Structure formats: C-alpha cells, structure tokens
Amino acid sequence: MADNKQVLIGENLFDMSGGEPALIVTHCKSCGDYFFPKTFTCHNPECKEKQVEDTLLSRRGVIENYSIMNYPPPPPFVAKDPYEPIVCAAVQFPEGIVIIGMMENMTADQVKIGMEVEVTVGTLYTNKNGEDIIAWKFRAV
C-alpha cells in the first residue's frame, strides 16, 4: 500500500544516495573478501591484517540458485491472504559474494538460474499495525 508507513528491516543494509539502491558491504583491503551485512572485522582466518572498509556492492548479479516458498512463512512474517508463493533467490555478485533475497514481481514459473538481476528495495510484508516492512530485494533486468 503506497500510503503505509515504511519500516526498514534494519539499518546499515543498503544505500539510496546514488538514486538507486546498493547493498552496503564490508570489504577487506588485506585479503579482498566481502561481507554482508557489514561487519567490524574480516572473518577470513587466513587474513592477518584485516584492514576493512565499508563500501557499496555492484548493483547487478546473477541468480545462482532459488527456491519457492509455497507455504506462508512463520511469524514475524505476515503472509498475504490469499497467500501468493514467494520466490527466494541466491544471487552471485561480481565481487564473489552470494546474497540471498526475495524476488520482486516474479512468479515461480519466471525464475531461472543464470538470470541477471539488480538490487532493489521493496516490501516484504505488511505488519498488523499496517506498516510495510522494507528490505533489499532483487528484480529481473
């Protein structure tokens, strides 16, 4: 609902300053690895220096894997009535990290492995107070 109050699923997850949403990740300058959500250290046990900085991830990736939630998820998620199956995807980004998210405007028969997608922001569900719970999502490009 366009008029609903929008509540973010959490802070420090994505950045809208460039006009389009991008995921906030931590990049380790020492070993090159990326982490999401952002964190305060590098988790690579082989990495000694662990010099980390927050940065924005590429906006586009490729669907590596997916599942369809054919049943309404448990609380706190509030499912639509009637329920519409949700497509969940694991998206591989050029930086090497794979991020799990829900697909925006995509049905079970449309999702394909290898499909190029971009990061977007959308409503996961509307809670009992009529607030839209907002998170990163993916959509086909």
Add this chain to the structure above:
Amino acid sequence: MKDVAIIGVGLHPWGKFPEKPWTQMAKEAIDEALADAGVQWKDIGFVISGSQLWGGRKGIYSGTYTEEVMGNVGVPVVNVNNACATGGTMLTVAAMAVASGAADLVLAVSADKSAKGFFPALPVYHEEPVPSDDTLRWNMGLPNPVYWALEMRKRMIKYGDTEEHLAKVKVLMSKHGKLNPKARYQREFTLEEVLNSAMVTDPLRLYEICATSDGAGAAILCSKEKAKQFTSKPIYMMASALGSPLYGDPTARIPVVSINPKPGVPVISESWVAAHRAYEEAGIGPEDIDFVELPDNSAWHVLQYIETMDFCGEGEACACLNRGDFAIGGRIPVCPSGGFSSFGEATMAQGFAQLYEMVLQLRGVCGPRQVEGAKVGMSEVYGAAGNNAAVILRK
C-alpha cells in the same frame, strides 16, 4: 584417558504430548536408562542436559530442573546448547567427564517440546546496530527448509538428482520407521503419496521434511572398568567429535543471508569436519561402519550426508539409493530407527533417539529392523549456525 562405556539408555516415545510436562518425559527416559544400567539415581555423579529453545527459563536450565524432579542430590549440572547438534554435543561432554576421571557415573538427558510447524523466530532483546542474520531471515520469510531446498537444487543441477529420488528417501525411511515402536509415524508411505504431498519449499515436499515432535532420551556413561560392575556387555564409545564450519563453505547454512564460497571447501563443512574427526579418533573408516543414523531433517540431508560421511563418492548417493544400499540388509543401512522422518524432530533430544537406536542395534535386540551382525554404528547430528557432532559406537 579412560575408555568410555554406555551402560544404560532410555527413550520416551516421540510424538505430541500436550498434557505431559517435559520434565515428566525426561523422568521416564531417565528411569528407563537407570533400570537398563542397574543404577540408582543417587549413584549419579554428574548431569548433562540439553538447553531448550522454546521452554523459557526453565527450558534453558533444563538439567537443573530435571535434577530437582529426580530429587536434589547436589551433583554438578551442565546445561548445553549447540542447536540441533545438542544431543551429540552432550555425549562429547559426557565422554570428556568420564575420560578425564572428573565423574564416575554420568547421566546425559535431554527432553524437548519443539515449536509446531515451521520453527518460528525467537525473541531478540538486544538488537545490534546491524541486524543479525536471524532477524533478517525471519523477516524475509526464510524458515529452515528454504535453506535445505536451496542446497537440494544445487544437487539437482550438479548431479541430476530428481524429485523422485527425494520421494524414494522418504519411502525408505518409512519402511524402517514402521518397525520401530518408539517412532511417531509407524507406517509405510508410498512413492505416489510422497510425490503428491504438498510442495513446501520447492523442490522439497511436505513428506520429505521432518515434522516437529516432543521427545526425551537419556544415557548413562562410565569408564570401561566401572562398567564391569553393571553389565557384561557394555557399548563402547569409539569417537565423539564436534565440528564447526570451515571458512569459504559454499553452503547456505541456517540462518545466513550471504555466502562467501571458496574453491575446495566441502559443502556442510561442519559435518564433514566432525565425521572425519570421528573417523580419525576411532582409527577406522567408513568401510568399517555397519549402519548410520544421520540427521534426516529432510530427504536432501540423507543424500548429502551419505557423501559427506564418505559412504559413497560425490554425486553417487542417488545411484546407491536406487541399488538399495541404504535399506536394512543393504550395504550401509541408513537410519534403521526410521530417522527424523519417522520420529519428527525434538530438537535438543534428537541425538538421543539416534543413540538409543545405536545401542539397541549393537546389542542385537532390534527384532525385525535389526541390522544383522552390527558391530559398529555411527551417528551425526546437524545444528543451525554451523553446529555438528558425530559419534561412533562399538559392541
């Protein structure tokens, strides 16, 4: 270090018992284990219990409350939680207590009443500046079976595993479970019935995902020397190993929302680590195992664990399944108890359903589901967030 023996086991049947407190279920399991061992409650010198997720404060300190139910005797009580790997973890702690000489007779007990349906989120009282994976995934609508479904689809792409293979796993587990009086579901499912059950998290169907149950189990452990006082046929612990993940694990393990896959790191690496550590500890290999109780939270788990535990090569599980390798009487019988598929999962107690079956199989008293000539058995439990425990027992 002292050799560790198991001299008594007890198991409350698995199911739903809304009128029965978990403490009562725990007491029945303990009473059976005490009687099995020929030990009195007052002889127990150390208690290890599984901390529950849905039991509130009483469930967290389950061992402390169980000790009160049995009658306070002032013994050390340790409450353990390693997610669904808690049962196996408790056995490791119990074995350490015996092997170090810290305790003479150790009671390990776990009772649980799992949440119904999909496991729901637990309350978070101190959210961090960046939300935890668990907060994110529950809000996104990602209950546990989604993670298993993601891994199963990888197998379908990589090895050509099919929906029919998944259904065949359920059929096999049900054939074993129908022979077990402690199982919740004691009937055989047909392939057609499984393939017609509701698709829950594509490609996993309803009957291919384990139910959630109430259950309780107990075991009494002591040194090999001490065991002679009670029985001429103790069961010996050859290994009890814990595992945690390796960096770069390609698995989407519960509850992550991101993965950093690295080349050469095995899928479900915490399970791979624990299984191989157990083989090393026992000084034997998969070819020496007569049957396995693995954590079949879903049909995917069976196919993956068979390979992770080295009972066949990568991508070969379905060929072995088709050959009948995993049936009682086959090359490596899988879950002769009927598995989680026939029991449902009582999270923290589940390792004890496996232990009970292993001990009975090694004693040779399983009747129609007996694995003929079973001398060595192995089990593994798989917990969220990268928890794992593997156990090897022998006659």
